[in-house]
Amino acid sequence: MIPFKKWFGGNQRSEEQISHIDAENIPNHVAVIMDGNGRWAQKRGLPRIAGHHSGMKNVKRITMAANAIGVNVLTMYAFSTENWKRPKEEVEYLMKLPLEFFPKEIEELIANNVQIRMTGWQEGVPDYTLKAVQDAIDQTKHNTGLILNFALNYGSRKEMLSGVKQMAQDIADGKITAEAIDDSVFSSYLLTHPLPDPDLLIRTSGELRISNFMLWQLAYSELWFTDLCWPEFTEQHFYEAVTEYQRRARRYGGL
Template identity: 70%
Template structure:
């Protein structure tokens, strides 16, 4: 692992580097969330169609997943497609919906070999059958794995999740399953799609944009935020390690002193 970290940081493996201790493997964030932004702009800079950026971005998913897995991240949630992304041109949406068909057959064996478990957070309604088939197949094949959870936020929106959670909560109150006085942050969290996962410790967003874009609005309340100008296709393992190192330098007080 030491050699891999040195490689990602651009360090000569033969040298003894003082940069390595900056990444403390016993203090790695349990849950890292990533807004994979900038595929289209990356392609435009190179005179390519936007879909070429999405294709290149898809290839980057495995690299960052393997890096996260190597240092002990437990959950990696990637914002793959939002409820608002349906507004994009039809051809682009269709291309994005077909990416799981390409990604999983190419990468599933290595993911299984590395004990990675696939899951999806979002709404299946509205997704094409071929998209669902690819995702559900990967989920089924990796369901017994016990390592890193690679969680794709697909057809997901934070506001929709919260509204749906409130609706379910109201039904439970009406049916006597929940008492109003028992409602607190913990009980409300149980109505979120990620109720069985820890909240993200660290959010990474690529491409230089400084906003959440309707991503995990409830769960990110006390997450550390890290932004980079790099577009997602050029987001390297080295940059990922820089984000982890910066996270470890911060003090998380959760509103306290």
């Protein structure tokens, strides 16, 4: 039985669910596509940005839930390379969220030994956004607990193409040989290196696709989808996903 940590505001239902989680079979890396913020807001007659604000607050709740059961890496798909196509006002609001989130939550994240990282391209991201993220990375770099990794301005096809181009250059420069390239070598050219591949992918909002997210890394991940929009996805739902993960047999193509 995993001890339930009261510091993230759990309730009796959470305690019951967490008690059924097998402490010997916790997913090492959980990736989350936080989808449905805008739809959640529109259903309530609110502007889309209100959904993004509620979604931001949910990041800490799920981070603490993951930390409570011993997840080592939690990657949140915060902004994709395709999200630049959204209305300018919405993109500008999304880029300002780190300025609100990190100053408000950083002390509790540090207190719980959480380490912040970012996976994605800095090009095009406003300087104030990058500074807020980098400050959080610097403030938590000595923490040794859960890695909270934000996929910001990230797209998997671009990531793989960039990796292939760099490998080709390294072959031309004599740094590696084509014969030496295997799964491990290829993975080392990806933005997620040296993080382990996700064991579990969670996607909210009812969409049944992975939307250019970690296409290489998710090859053998367990996928868990829910119709709930991200702002209404709770600690209990997170534990449901982990419990379902533990019911599955991961054979990696074997018997």
